Amino acid sequence: MFWWLFLFIFIDAFQIVLLHLFGESPIAVDMFLNVVTTNATEVNELLGNLIPAVLFVFVIYGGGIALSICSIKNQSIIALKFRQSVRHITLTGLLISGILVVTNYSIDKRFELLDDVFPVNGCYNLYLSFGRYADGANYHNTSSGFTYSAYSTRPDSVPEVYVMVIGETMRATNMGIYGYHRNTTPMLNKMSSDLAIFSDALTMSNTTHKSVPMLMSPIASEQFDSLYTQRGILTAFKEAGFETSFYSNQRRNGSFIDFLGSEANDAVFVKDSVSIVDNVSDSTLLVLLNKKIHNLKSKKLFVILHCYGSHFNYSDRYPEEYAFYKPCTVVSADKEYRNILINAYDNTVRYTDYLLWRITKALEGIDAPSVMLYTSDHGEDIYDDYRNRFLHASPTPTFNQLRVPFLIWTSKQYQNKYPELWTTLQSNCKKPISTSLVAFHTLLDMGGINAKYFCPEHSLCNKSFTVTKRLYVTDHNDYKPLDDVGLRQVDIQQFKQNNLRFP
Ligand SMILES: [Zn+2]
The missing domain is CATH 3.40.720.10 (Alkaline Phosphatase, subunit A)
Structure with a gap:
């Protein structure tokens, strides 16, 4: 089950880090594109300073991955009783979610399945990001005949x-x-x-x-x-x-x-x-x-x-x-270090x-x-x-x-x-x-x-x-x-x- 659901597990883990950062909103198309358009330095600098969220994701999902590999290897089967109780919990959860979705549809005209229901929105955005990436990859063909017909209106050179x-x-x-x-x-x-x-x-x-x-x-x-x-x-x-x-x-x-x-x-x-x-x-x-x-x-x-x-x-x-405002050594990107972050940021402005x-x-x-x-x-x-x-x-x-x-x-x-x-x-x-x-x-x-x-x-x-x-x-x-x-x-x-x- 773990590996069959891996796409959702990946999206869940990604979403937890983003919630830690932004506190709201689903994973955007831009966020998926950022993953492929960012670079190792940026990722290093960022992740190095998001240790709590990354650690949390690592423990929960890393543990799950390890467990699932073990059980495949040992061909172990989960007890029927356990499966039944998980099934009950899941069905109850789905029922509550279904009621919430229907309620939202009836009270908010802007509510959209593809935009507002997780993980549908996450999956839809992942799908859109593939299309956008392909459009970008094809850019040299789609823009090849383009011209501005630009000219200088100033006579001298x-x-x-x-x-x-x-x-x-x-x-x-x-x-x-x-x-x-x-x-x-x-x-x-x-x-x-x-x-x-x-x-x-x-x-x-x-x-x-x-x-x-x-x-x-x-x-x-x-x-x-x-x-x-x-x-x-x-x-x-x-x-x-x-x-x-x-x-x-x-x-x-x-x-x-x-x-x-x-x-x-x-x-x-x-x-x-x-x-x-x-x-x-x-x-x-x-x-x-x-x-x-x-x-x-x-x-x-x-x-x-x-x-x-x-x-x-x-x-x-x-x-x-050029470290004008001090202290400015960023130890962690946590809100309790805001003063240091601001000092360092202001130094970049200077x-x-x-x-x-x-x-x-x-x-x-x-x-x-x-x-x-x-x-x-x-x-x-x-x-x-x-x-x-x-x-x-x-x-x-x-x-x-x-x-x-x-x-x-x-x-x-x-x-x-x-x-x-x-x-x-x-x-x-x-x-x-x-x-x-x-x-x-x-x-x-x-x-x-x-x-x-x-x-x-x-x-x-x-x-x-x-x-x-x-x-x-x-x-x-x-x-x-x-x-x-x-x-x-x-x-x-x-x-x-x-x-x-x-x-
Ligand atoms: Zn930028």
Whole structure:
């Protein structure tokens, strides 16, 4: 029986770990995909800090596995009396479950067997994840004929440099420039006159493998599934005559980030050349950027830097000498160590702040108009309220997973050359935006590119920019309004306290 039911046993064990992490919701399609798109380092760092849940699962299910192997080996048969009593318990359980399901159907119109009944939802999501994985594997065929027909609207071909920095797990709540009580962004504060800081920015997804492709493509202005037939922003810039680079400090994981990143003329995954136990600092990306911009000839350049930013384990994300808030050695990711986790997290924010400042310094050093856009794929929960949520990518999002920074820095040369774009950008700073929706269109517009799929109403430097209802991509890839994605009262309060629009 144990081995016949192994699929359910696997799903049960997985679910227990997730309940420990998120406290609610079934195993999502994204969670299954995370298993195949994550990497050994990430798993190590995460599991190493979830010892209680993992131990519990190991004892219960490891014990079961051992017992079942023994009884197969010894050909032992369970006593009839025992089987009968288990049968009774099971049938009673099924009967109660049946009554509960019928009751739920009659009182809640949104109740769905495939979404709300465990383990049906877990199995259904596992089935969907196979389909999604296959769609991804077939991407090179389904996107092969795609073109943006992009062209530059600027007559001259003088050098211009655009750098898109995609952060990881950075929540705006812990950034000094977003009103945090600690000054975690001293460098950004200093250069704020050249920054357009978007105060009300939300991501449309709390998972890396969805959010990053959205930032790198126009799919947020269409259906999510158009991801399978389109190419990304690197192709648009390339078609418009730009040289393009993609430098990543994350491991390849077979997701769309790899596919879209590989569209660049020059794609480097810095972790390709290091072993899985080695840490690589995000400053490696700066070295690559520096090399690129100093060899800039007459070309226009577009670079994407994909950081590892503030991903757990936080204390591994910055060099020791950048440990500003102490103590910050994470011994366990348990809520009783929240202070240490926050210190370590804030150190990652300060390190990112330093990195962004170095990037702008590098850009100031070249004789060309330049732009740096910084945002993060999603935020993070760090045991912030009674729900005791930790990390991100939970099936239902939270305020802190959705609210991310969105900043655009422009050089003086750029401001002088395109004053109208710069002032329009600043005039839109207080408006509510979806980072996943505006990043693509704003960057194209700032770079003077016109293309199929370019929508001026989603460009923050365009006079026709229009505020739209903010949406969230569900686990089943539907776009839903914010008041229908499981945010709780404590999240909505945070919107109010921070003067952000909801829904
Ligand atoms: Zn992420």
